[in-house]
Amino acid sequence: MTKHEGDAAEGARFGDALRAPARLLTRSSTARALLPLALVLLLGCVFSGQGAFFEWQTHRALLREISVHGILACGMTVVIVTSGIDLSVGSVLALSAVVFALLTLHRGWSAPVAILWVLASGTLAGVASGLLVAWARVQAFIVTLAMMVFARGLAKQLSGGQKVSHYFAGADGQFVSVPEPLFFGMLDRKVLGGNVSVVTLVFLGCALLTWVVLERQRLGRYLFAVGGNFEAARLSGVPVAGTLVFAYALSGFFAAVAGICQAVQETQGDPETGLGYELDAIAMVVLGGTSLSGGRGGVGLTLIGALTLGYLQKVLSLNAYSTELRLMLTGAILVAAVLFQRRLVASSDSG
């Protein structure tokens, strides 16, 4: 058996010349995440919906539209980094929206107190999932699926199956209409010369918080360690159970934040809201390049993924595709993007 290394054929040398810059582009995960985004933006420029794509207003609206999903995606990133999944975020969002509307509109609580309660209850839901995952060692998929159903049921129970709005039957059975609290207007306002809505700022704040935790704090190291190699993390003295509980608690907390934003934007607490939002959040995380097998990724990538998904849907809707077609195309493009990224990873690892 004989073997020659470096006996390169001409063709291979020619390929090398092209490969070097390509490798530079694909080495960093950020660059890999930006490629699909660039592609979608390019599509937007070509199929601009009679120039609508070039109007600032379109982009402003887009930022506002992805914000609530984006907030969920921040928590989802943290959970996925630990190689888990949180399917309950959409339902916890609905529950939080209902509770927030009930407290502020029907009970007349002041907004800050109501916010504290809602955030606490969302976190609690997350802690419950986390405890089941960490101590009872039930699979995250099952635990959060159960939480998803439970929270939806609770939201319906509390709201009596009705949308909770400022027009409702009081204790004496008479319908009353209360004025919308000031806070609703505040959170839905646009700032910075009317260009950015406050909800978008909340989203960016959540992303920043997530970034600090993941990249700068000890807890972040633990999250990556647990997701990368659970057994090794345990043996190196990482408090694995606490770390897992934290991940789900943070996800629940962000779901509550998103629920409040949703209630404010809809000026009501709808127990049916947030249906399927967990899937959008997962899609944003995965499009960014965070791997579902855990241990790598980051919230910066999720930010890019959120923009990619948002622009994809924007471009499709600008070009007046029907909802049915839009869904099918989104699904297909999602798979294509992930396959594409995996190819890039493979080619940057070897060869």
Added chain:
Amino acid sequence: MQFGATTALSEVSIAFEPGEVHVLAGANGAGKSTLIKILSGAYPSYRGEIRVAGRPRRLSSPAVARALGIATIHQELSLVPSLSIAENMQLSLTGSALGLRSRARERAFAARVLSLVGLALDPDTRVERLSLGERQLLEIARALAQDANVLILDEPSSALSEPERLRLFSEVERAVQRGAAVLYISHRMEEIYRLGQRISVLCDGALVLTRLASELDRAELLRAMLGSARPELGAARPLSRSAGEKAVLEVRGLCAGQAARVEGVSFTLGAGEVLGLAGLDGSGPSVLLRALVGEAKLTAGEISVLGQRYLPTGPGRALGRGVAFLPADRKASIFEELSVVKNASLSALGRFTRRGFVDRARELRAVSELSARVRLKAPSLTSSARALSGGNQQKLALARCLLAGPSVLALEDPTRGVDAASKLDVYAAMADALRAGLGILLYSSELEELMALCDRVLVFFEGRVVSLLTKPEIGRERLLAAMMGAP
């Protein structure tokens, strides 16, 4: 072969003859495993030409290599932990045409293969329940059973104890007599000369020499491997000073474990001491080490650390009490996705953290200091641990334990796969920690290591301590006899 900017292997031309053991030697990160992975079809994007039995072939996948009669044991074991032994055996074979499986046939086959390497195990046992040594034997058996023309073994003996290793040697010799070409990688001198008819040396990805074993003496081999003559392991002085007055760890009448267990173990570990543990696979040392961090169930006995009663409840709490544990299996110690820095500092983060935030400058300084000390070879400190060679990953795992700054280090084969020169660097780093008052419990499958480092060695047989050897008695024959149960 390129990995990003790293050239792992360049311009290597080498021939493997049938009926001959060809040993591949070289320092950690020299490119040995990379060559093996190319030959086994795991890295299809290599450049160059490979001829098998005279015909040029493209080794584009592991299946192709296997079909050409090349059987490989990789450095990192590739068994599926959740499957049974029999099922794992089946994975490497080509199934029947319809993809149907006959359980009885599978089991019979597995039993025959197991007997090849002298493993008395039920073929239905799940692989995750086996010790590292048993897994390694299993993998060896699986490769042997393929009756391949080319048998490639990448550090196959690194987790085996002495008698098991002898068994491996005789099987390798059988394969050679059958006319197979054997490619064997090892860092152990006795092994290289015992088995090898021809020796090739890699250094930084280049082939330095290929010579008949009889024409290459040890000094020259070492020089070729390391680029300079460096002393062999025997030159390492014992690390222990006269066992310190202060005891860091006291164990009285310890019983622990379930299937594999230890009974009635008592000893004292002094500050600055290295206490050796010896024994066959499954005879007790690994249960003892695990029991100390709460990984094996404690049924009786008392432990105290630094004079205080201590009840181990888990590795996290153990670390808090100053007991750190390093498992032999790199799959349980290395985070492939994380960077070198993050791998190394994980157990010591408490020291680098203020108000929850990691002081990254201080962390980087500490890690780069220690990694220079143990001569860690990595593309950079921020590259992922996946990019490190096996021996360097091992150094990284050990660096994490040392950085944690514990009072007791429980080490299970800490230099598995580390080359001879790096070992001395690793020992020097361990000596620093010892001077600071640490105590080390060291299990090693390599008797030379125990002889070189320890003043006292506890020898285990079937879960009990059969003898405590002290310095002048610690010799190869004495150790081996005690390990086999002689009092």
